[in-house]
Amino acid sequence: MPHTDAPSFELLPGADRSPVILHVPHSARHIPPEVRSGIVLDDAALERELDHITDAHTEQLAEAAGGLARVAPWRFVNRASRLVVDPERFPDEREEMLSVGMGAVYTRTTHRETLRPADTDPEPLIDRYFRPYAQAMTDAVAGRLAATERAVVIDVHSYPSAALPYELHGEGPRPPICLGTDPFHTPPELLAAAERAFAPGGDTGLDSPFSGTYVPLEFYGKDARVGALMVEIRRDTYMTEPGGPAGPGLTRLATALAALVDAVSG
Numbered sequence: 001m002p003h004t005d006a007p008s009f010e011l012l013p014g015a016d017r018s019p020v021i022l023h024v025p026h027s028a029r030h031i032p033p034e035v036r037s038g039i040v041l042d043d044a045a046l047e048r049e050l051d052h053i054t055d056a057h058t059e060q061l062a063e064a065a066g067g068l069a070r071v072a073p074w075r076f077v078n079r080a081s082r083l084v085v086d087p088e089r090f091p092d093e094r095e096e097m098l099s100v101g102m103g104a105v106y107t108r109t110t111h112r113e114t115l116r117p118a119d120t121d122p123e124p125l126i127d128r129y130f131r132p133y134a135q136a137m138t139d140a141v142a143g144r145l146a147a148t149e150r151a152v153v154i155d156v157h158s159y160p161s162a163a164l165p166y167e168l169h170g171e172g173p174r175p176p177i178c179l180g181t182d183p184f185h186t187p188p189e190l191l192a193a194a195e196r197a198f199a200p201g202g203d204t205g206l207d208s209p210f211s212g213t214y215v216p217l218e219f220y221g222k223d224a225r226v227g228a229l230m231v232e233i234r235r236d237t238y239m240t241e242p243g244g245p246a247g248p249g250l251t252r253l254a255t256a257l258a259a260l261v262d263a264v265s266g
Contacts, residue, residue, distance in 0.1 A: 008080035019148040020073035026082045027059040051243025052110040055158040068258035071265040085129040110164040138216040155230040175205035180230030182213040193263035
């Protein structure tokens with residue numbers, strides 16, 4: 001697969017003494033031409049799909065929160081759409097979303113229509129985009145451990161107010177803020193800090209409609225110095241759905257996210 005050598009992600013440094021990495025994996029809409037050629041949707045349908053699948057404005061949210069925090073967090077931002085690869089999926093049969101064609105390389109859309117041919121070989125995309133991303137996140141976490149003896153990965157996501165057909169667990173509650181947790185990497189004090197930080201904006205819920213956290217596999221289930229929490233923000237609280245502009249809720253959410261960063265920065 002021809003491609004440029006430019007990375008599809010960026011690590012934006014924070015304070016040396018910050019353990020926090022704000023991870024923004026799904027905010028971008030960019031699809032390189034060589035990847036676009038493997039997607040069967042026409043341009044209009046692809047734009048509609050990007051409206052549904054992109055966590056719009058989450059990069060700006062993380063940037064604003066970083067500017068408000070007393071100790072600037074580090075930010076790891078995916079510059080490519082999750083329709084290129086989804087860096088938060090398992091790249092193999094462990095991934096439950098394979099059942100709806102949305103493993104690391106999607107073959108189906110949010111409405112379960114064809115995105116790529118079912119016999120698409122995912123390996124070239126995984127090799128070009130997924131593995132370098134995973135290694136860079138591993139290195140970023142290792143850097144925080146070396147500098148501060150701990151790391152806190154806060155995933156910044158959004159989700160639609162109404163369930164989309166691809167969701168496997170969309171029948172449960174859809175609170176303004178869904179906090180995704182991991183039994184090993186989400187200590188009670190991290191969860192409590194998040195609940196306090198987001199309380200002014202309304203109810204928070206746990207692990208519904210999305211659950212879990214992102215931790216690089218080198219540390220996953222092995223190193224308790226790595227804390228992790230997923231923050232899923234319901235889109236109608238800060239933007240026009242689907243894919244529309246941000247509203248005043250974005251500023252309130254940035255203040256809340258900064259409060260969480262401050263609470264766990266030490």
